[in-house]
Amino acid sequence: MALSNVETVLNHIAERAGLDRYEWNEEHGAEDYWEHPVMQYLAESDELEFIPSDVLLDVRDRLFRSFPFLKIMAENQRDYRNSRERAERVEINESDIFDVLNNSFRVLKAYRDTCSHFLIENQIWADDSEMLWRNECPLAAMVNQYYTAALRVTKERYGYETRDLTFIQKRRFKQEPEKDASGNVKKNAVPDLDFFLSLVALNGDGRKWLHLSGWGVVLLICLFLEKKYVNVFLSKLPNPGNYPPNSKESRIIRRSMGVCSVVLPKERIHSETGDLSVTLDMLNELKRCPRELFDTLSPGDQERFRTISSDYNEVLQMRSKDRFAQ
Helix, strand or coil, X not given: CXXXXXXXXXXXXXXXXXXXXXXXXCCCCCCCHHHCHHHHHHHCCCCCCCCCHHXXXXXXXXXXXXXXXXXXXXXXXXXXXXXXXXXXXXXXXXXXXXXXXXXXXXXXXXXXXXXXXXXXXXXXXXXXXXXXXXXXXXXXXXXXXXXXXXXXXXXXXXXXXXXXXXXXXXCCEEEEEEECCCCCEEEEEEXXXXXXXXXXXXXXXXXXXXXXXXXXXXHHHHHCCCHHHHHHHHHCCCCHHHCCCCCHHHHHHHHHHXXXXXXXXXXXXXXXXXXXHHHHHHHHHCCCEEHHHHCCCXXXXXXXXXXXXXXXXXEEXXXXXXXXXX
């Protein structure tokens, strides 16, 4: 489902931007989405002088809207490049966006293929494989950094107090002594690999490189699932930290995993039903809070429009746009 959502988003953006649809051939497979025209558009944006700036901006805007996590991770990638190149670039460029999506698509497909297909031996998981050091290890760092921002977004969106998230935030990292170039010892924050929700792990790597942990892979998958399916997916897994499913802690974990997950494009619905059915549908819409009003409410009042189903799936009664506008 995650890779299917990737295809849906990229094809929708390509159609809106007037780009070619993705077609696989002998050189790349059916789900090698890093070869998609939208991705190639990003990769070659500096070389293709004929690309109209408004089209490029539209592609970027649609990617950010469809993948809400993308801007956060692209900003982190920009900061990483700034530190490596000793630069002070402020804007996000197409290379930052491409790197995040390229690594995500490749690793997501690699895990799917490994878990779903029968392979006697798969060399991509060997310590010295190009996929690990070029894609998976950098993505592990991206996902780990992203989750810091995701927790902040969760706190602000759902009106949590700082103390409500301390069971995660204060345990994700630990302080370890480290000598600087002058020989002075200072404390450095490093991921606590023993934390029950650690997103990175050594995974037996002899060179001590950090990779995605089991929960890191879970978060990666959640980024490409719609929010309603994030909850379904997480309900099939063991509760991290052994918190009861209906506890505040479990709800925070579920919400933080899906707070910036994919938003699929929705085509306008054309109803062919009778007037009575349309009227009843419109009445049903009245119980939803318009987005313009919802955004002005306090977190406590916003909670009145959130319900939890029997399978702990969160339902938001909010009307984001007029479904009946012509």
